[in-house]
Amino acid sequence: MANPEQVNQTVFTEFILRGFGNLPELQTLLFLLFLVIYIVTMAGNILISALVVTDQHLHTPMYFFLGNLSCLETCYTSTILPTVLAGLLIGDRTISFNGCVTQFYFFASVLATECLLLSVMSYDRYLAICNPLHYAARMSGRACLQLAGGSWIGGFLCSGISTLLISHLTFCGPNIIDHFFCDFIPLVKLSCNNPHLMETLGFTLTFLSSLVPFLLTLMSCICIIVTILRIPSTTRREQAFSTCSSHLIVVNIFYGTLLIVYMFPTTNILSDFKKVLSVIYTVLTPLVNPLIYSLRKKKVQEDLREACRKFMFGPCEPVSFFWLK
Numbered sequence: 001m002a003n004p005e006q007v008n009q010t011v012f013t014e015f016i017l018r019g020f021g022n023l024p025e026l027q028t029l030l031f032l033l034f035l036v037i038y039i040v041t042m043a044g045n046i047l048i049s050a051l052v053v054t055d056q057h058l059h060t061p062m063y064f065f066l067g068n069l070s071c072l073e074t075c076y077t078s079t080i081l082p083t084v085l086a087g088l089l090i091g092d093r094t095i096s097f098n099g100c101v102t103q104f105y106f107f108a109s110v111l112a113t114e115c116l117l118l119s120v121m122s123y124d125r126y127l128a129i130c131n132p133l134h135y136a137a138r139m140s141g142r143a144c145l146q147l148a149g150g151s152w153i154g155g156f157l158c159s160g161i162s163t164l165l166i167s168h169l170t171f172c173g174p175n176i177i178d179h180f181f182c183d184f185i186p187l188v189k190l191s192c193n194n195p196h197l198m199e200t201l202g203f204t205l206t207f208l209s210s211l212v213p214f215l216l217t218l219m220s221c222i223c224i225i226v227t228i229l230r231i232p233s234t235t236r237r238e239q240a241f242s243t244c245s246s247h248l249i250v251v252n253i254f255y256g257t258l259l260i261v262y263m264f265p266t267t268n269i270l271s272d273f274k275k276v277l278s279v280i281y282t283v284l285t286p287l288v289n290p291l292i293y294s295l296r297k298k299k300v301q302e303d304l305r306e307a308c309r310k311f312m313f314g315p316c317e318p319v320s321f322f323w324l325k
Contacts, residue, residue, distance in 0.1 A: 015100055015171075015190075017093040019084060019180035031088035037287050038081045044290035045070040045077075061139040062128070065121045068148050072117065073286035076110045079103060080181045080282055087180075097171070100182040105163040107181065107282075112209040113155025115258075118251055119213035120147045122220035130227045158209045165201060169193050178271060179278070185262070206262040214255040221248055250285065250292055257281045 020030055052058050052067035083103065087093040095103070127135045162184055169191040179186045188198040257277040264270065 014094050014096045014175065015182070016176045017083070017087060017095060017180060017182075018176055018178050019087050019093055027088050027091075031085060034081060034085055034088065034283070037283055038077060038085065041077045041081075041283075041287045041290075042074060045073045045286065048290050049074070061124055061144045062121075064144050065117065065124060065148065068151075069114070069117055069121070070290060072110055072114050073289055075106070076114070076282070077286045079106045079110065084180050095182065100177075100187070101163060101167050104166060104182040104184065104187070105159055108159035108162055108184070109156040111155070111258075112158045113152050115210045115213045115255075116151035116154050117148070118254065119216045119220075120151055122217040122251065123147075126220040126223055129224050155209070158205060162202065162205050165198065169198070179275060181282070183278070203263065206259075210255065210258055210262065214251075214259065217251055217255070221251070250289060254281050254285050 020026070023030070048070040049067050052063050052070070080103075083095065124139060127138055131138075166184065166187055169187065170193060171190055172192045174190060177183075177186045177190065184202050185199070188202065191198070257280045261274045261277050261281075264274075
């Protein structure tokens with residue numbers, strides 16, 4: 001409930017995203033930096049998605065999930081960076097209440113979906129390394145569709161709850177959001193409602209949508225590492241480590257920064273630090289995912305060269321996800 005003394009105050013219908021406004025001398029440099037990151041991120045993830053769809057050599061469960069991840073990263077980046085670029089270029093950082101709620105909904109949906117999808121990808125690697133004899137049966141086409149679809153549906157449903165809570169908040173105080181996009185905690189701190197109740201609800205939703213998938217992912221990683229260490233052949237051990245090491249690195253960085261931002265209380269000292277961590281999981285992670293997961297793999301490089309050759313000199317083969325039949 002709003003405080004009685006705040007009822008007669010003006011109710012704001014738009015907000016100002018402070019973003020990086022406290023660094024006016026770096027606005028041009030930041031704009032160019034984020035523009036390059038945006039272009040490279042979109043190009044890399046769209047390339048991976050297109051390659052997974054068109055190349056039959058990549059019609060496997062692992063690359064099916066990577067294609068979904070690239071699609072998520074494309075949506076993820078497009079939800080946040082265009083607003084940041086507009087604010088850095090023209091200096092207009094205002095955003096309407098409806099626009100803010102919409103941005104938060106899509107950001108939170110994609111974020112929760114990615115948390116679930118990363119745990120699914122860890123489960124896929126766990127089966128491939130720890131239970132290879134059961135991999136084909138458990139990762140059938142139908143199972144892959146169910147796991148990927150469940151991640152998307154679960155992410156959007158979970159964010160719908162937090163978005164509904166945000167839409168019922170009353171804002172009658174300062175309208176400056178100390179962030180570069182509309183996020184749950186900065187919006188709650190600006191509201192006239194009871195912040196402790198909202199922060200508790202936000203903590204619960206974060207626990208369900210990110211901490212639980214992280215723990216499942218961590219358990220899969222531990223089982224994978226234990227299994228790899230038991231492999232007698234050094235060559236096979238190195239191949240197994242190279243297969244899952246990149247996934248482990250990205251997962252730890254993504255979940256680590258995410259949990260610090262949402263699970264730890266926000267103080268004046270931690271505010272700027274959390275903003276830097278937010279840049280890592282919202283901007284840098286989508287940038288490096290195509291490189292770490294796909295583009296550095298020899299098989300993807302060979303298929304990419306083959307796709308370019310077919311594009312230049314002949315039509316591609318018809319698309320047929322035979323393993324989904």
